[in-house]
Amino acid sequence: MRVRPNGGAIRAIREAQSLSLRALSNRTGLNRGYLSRLERDQIRETAATTVQTIADALRVPTAAITHQETT
Incomplete structure (x- = not known):
């Protein structure tokens, strides 16, 4: 699965x-x-596993560092 990372949030x-x-x-x-x-x-x-790895390292939920799609 691919997700859209939120680069600004990761940096912040x-x-x-x-x-x-x-x-x-x-x-x-x-x-x-x-x-x-x-x-x-x-x-x-990027791969969802990559975002999960970054979120784990930052100790935040993955939703904090991804763009949430609105439907």
């Missing part, structure tokens, strides 16, 4: 926790460049 939460991009990369095992592109909304969709 990471910075509020005084967590560097490098530290988030270390926590998630994801490449820093990839995380940077996510934060800058250059990646429009």
